[in-house]
Amino acid sequence: MVEQVSSLKTGIKYKDTPIGKIPVDWEVVSLSKISEIKMGQSPPSKDCNEQGDGFPFYQGNAEFGPKYPSPQKWCSRSKKLADEGDILISVRAPVGEINIAPDKCSIGRGIAAVKAKGVYDKFLYQSMLLHRIALKKTAQGSTFEAINRKELSELLILLPLLPEQEKIADILTTVDDAIEKATQIIEKTKEVKKGLMQKLFTLGIGHKRFKRTEIGEIPVEWRVCKLGELCIGQPEYGANTSAIDKANNLPRYIRITDITDDGKLLDSTWQSIEIETARPYILKEGDLVFARSGATVGKTYLYREKNGDCAFAGYLIRFKPDQRQLLPQFLFHFTHSSHYYNWVKGMLRAGAQPNINAKEYSNMKVPKPSIKEQKNIVEILNAVDEEIQKESNHKEQLETLKKGLMQVLLTGKLRVAV
Numbered sequence: 001m002v003e004q005v006s007s008l009k010t011g012i013k014y015k016d017t018p019i020g021k022i023p024v025d026w027e028v029v030s031l032s033k034i035s036e037i038k039m040g041q042s043p044p045s046k047d048c049n050e051q052g053d054g055f056p057f058y059q060g061n062a063e064f065g066p067k068y069p070s071p072q073k074w075c076s077r078s079k080k081l082a083d084e085g086d087i088l089i090s091v092r093a094p095v096g097e098i099n100i101a102p103d104k105c106s107i108g109r110g111i112a113a114v115k116a117k118g119v120y121d122k123f124l125y126q127s128m129l130l131h132r133i134a135l136k137k138t139a140q141g142s143t144f145e146a147i148n149r150k151e152l153s154e155l156l157i158l159l160p161l162l163p164e165q166e167k168i169a170d171i172l173t174t175v176d177d178a179i180e181k182a183t184q185i186i187e188k189t190k191e192v193k194k195g196l197m198q199k200l201f202t203l204g205i206g207h208k209r210f211k212r213t214e215i216g217e218i219p220v221e222w223r224v225c226k227l228g229e230l231c232i233g234q235p236e237y238g239a240n241t242s243a244i245d246k247a248n249n250l251p252r253y254i255r256i257t258d259i260t261d262d263g264k265l266l267d268s269t270w271q272s273i274e275i276e277t278a279r280p281y282i283l284k285e286g287d288l289v290f291a292r293s294g295a296t297v298g299k300t301y302l303y304r305e306k307n308g309d310c311a312f313a314g315y316l317i318r319f320k321p322d323q324r325q326l327l328p329q330f331l332f333h334f335t336h337s338s339h340y341y342n343w344v345k346g347m348l349r350a351g352a353q354p355n356i357n358a359k360e361y362s363n364m365k366v367p368k369p370s371i372k373e374q375k376n377i378v379e380i381l382n383a384v385d386e387e388i389q390k391e392s393n394h395k396e397q398l399e400t401l402k403k404g405l406m407q408v409l410l411t412g413k414l415r416v417a418v
Contacts, residue, residue, distance in 0.1 A: 012415055019156055023412040026160050031128075032153035034119040039091070039149050040107035041079035048073045055081065060110030061090035061097035066183065067176070068102045078106035082113035087125050089114060089132070092146045095139035096132035100125065112152055120162060122169035127157050130410045158411060163418040168409045171416065175402045182395035186388055193384045197337045200377045204369055215339060215365050222369050228362030230326040231319045235358040238289070238312035239281045243271035251278045251309035256291045256316065259301045263332060278311035281318075286328040289316040290335075293355045298344035302332040317358050326366075330374040333381045334366060 014021040017028050031037065040058075048057055055078055056071035063069040069088065082088060082101045090097040092110040107113055116124045135155060139145045160168070203210070207219035215224055228235070243253045253273035258266050273281075283289070283303035291299040293315050303310060312318060321328045334340055343364060347356050369377070408414035 012412065014412075022158055023160070023415065026158055026412050029157055029159050030153060031114065031155040031157055034157065034159065035117050035124065036115040037149060037153055038080060038082065038086075038107070038113040038115070040109050040111040040113070042108040043075050043077060043079045043106065047077040048075050050074070054078070055104060055106040057106040057108065058088065058111055059108035060092060061094060061099075064088075064090070064097050064099045066180070067100060069099045069105075071105070075106040080107050080113075081105065082107050082111075083115065085115075085121060087114040087116075087121075087128060088112075089128065089135075089152070091148070091152065093139070093144075094136075095145060095147055096136045098125070098128055098132060112149070114152075119157075119159065120165040120169055122173055123165035124157070126169055126172045126406065127410055128155075130406045131155060131157065160412065161418075164416060167416040167418050171409065172402065172405060175398060175405065179395055179398045179402065182391055182398060185391050186395065189384065189388050189391065193381065193388070194338070196380065196384065197333065200380065201334060201337050201339060201367060205373055205376055215367060218367050219369070222367050224365050225325075225368045226362060227319065227331075227364045227366050230322055230331075230366065230368065231362075232322050233320060235362055236281075236318045237292075237358065238314045238316045238318070239273065239277060240314040241273065241277050243273060243313075245272065246270045247272045250275055251282060251311045252307075253278070253313060254283075254289070254301065254310050254316065255313040256294060256296055256299065259291065259296075259299050261296075261299060263299070263301050263336065265301065265307065273311050278309075281311040283310045283312060283318070284320070286321060286323060288319050288321065288328055288331055288335075290319065290356070290361055291315065292317050292357060292361075293353075295354060297348065297354050297356055298335075298341070300332060300335040302328055317361060319361070324371070326368065327371065327374045327378060329378045329382070331366070333378065 013024045015024045019028055022028065042059065043057070047054075050073055052074050054074045054076035056069075057073045057075040057078070058069050058071065059073075063072055082105050084101055084103050086101045088099045088101055088107065089112050090110055091112050101113065114124070114128070135147055135152070138151050139147050159165070202216060202218060204219045204222065207221065209220045210217045211220045213224045218224070239253075243255065244250070250272035253271050254265065258269045260266060285303065285305045287303045289301050289303070289312050291297050321331055344356065347360060348354055409416065
């Protein structure tokens with residue numbers, strides 16, 4: 001990729017067009033001039049199955065992945081087919097998501113297939129990724145968020161000569177490949193962590209004798225305790241108030257929707273809470289909050305002082321682990337283990353609503369190794385988390401690089417030597 005990027009050059013001459021200045025040797029063309037567009041059509045439900053009979057069937061972007069879709073259904077008698085390598089674009093809300101067909105497939109009315117004609121297919125794919133924002137804006141102007149064949153056909157693409165198309169696409173594809181490799185490393189490391197957690201929370205470290213308990217087989221030296229017995233005071237429900245716009249002089253207001261599945265906070269949803277309202281709900285180092293209601297019940301977040309002043313909302317429950325008995329990070333890691341997830345699922349099956357209250361969380365059974373062993377387990381899992389975070393940061397840097405390169409290469413602001 002370094003060699004490719006080193007071929008970038010400046011000193012470009014431009015010409016005026018209806019959409020702005022572009023290099024003098026480039027063209028502005030509509031998508032219909034350089035592709036064959038096929039709008040999807042949904043088959044009758046009787047012709048669809050989940051057993052793999054027929055062609056993979058894609059109805060909309062629900063089956064889309066980072067680059068290729070994954071089928072959930074198949075179609076034995078298709079209305080519309082896309083070929084391997086065709087660009088698939090969602091034409092119904094959300095409009096503009098893009099994938100590539102990995103095989104010949106059936107497409108429903110939520111998808112259109114675009115086949116490159118007289119243009120390098122990988123260049124067209126990258127260009128559509130850049131210009132899909134224009135399609136989204138078009139869709140948002142309609143009553144039902146969608147685009148039709150005419151609107152898709154009129155999408156404008158900036159087109160250099162074929163050798164430059166190939167060079168631009170090669171550079172961007174190289175970055176895509178690096179992003180995909182980073183994604184694979186992250187996913188494999190997460191799988192390693194799952195296996196480690198399964199062993200560490202059942203076998204511990206260096207034990208040879210085990211006993212059967214209500215939470216399964218554990219080392220004979222361990223105890224099984226209720227969570228409430230290992231915490232200080234009673235669990236507490238959060239503030240029952242609305243969030244306000246983010247303000248640097250006010251505490252952050254943490255709600256269920258701010259917490260990711262892996263227990264991190266989303267920067268994109270940051271909102272605040274008035275200081276007077278927040279006081280009883282300000283989190284302290286080592287506090288762990290549990291989501292008690294809704295589709296994401298069971299999620300947890302461990303507060304650290306480095307995150308600044310934070311208060312927690314009403315659909316969260318705070319527990320304060322007694323650190324003489326239970327390390328907060330040990331508990332946090334435990335709440336991402338298969339044993340914990342199975343307990344949550346069991347609790348949800350037992351109730352009419354997706355809800356786990358403070359009493360039920362307090363009665364949850366947790367393994368209790370010695371503090372020394374808890375520290376060792378935490379160190380192992382933290383080391384794995386650091387590797388995941390390191391690779392995630394690398395992936396984020398690559399994604400930023402990709403966005404920047406798309407903006408300059410696909411618009412001709414920076415040229416490549418061919």
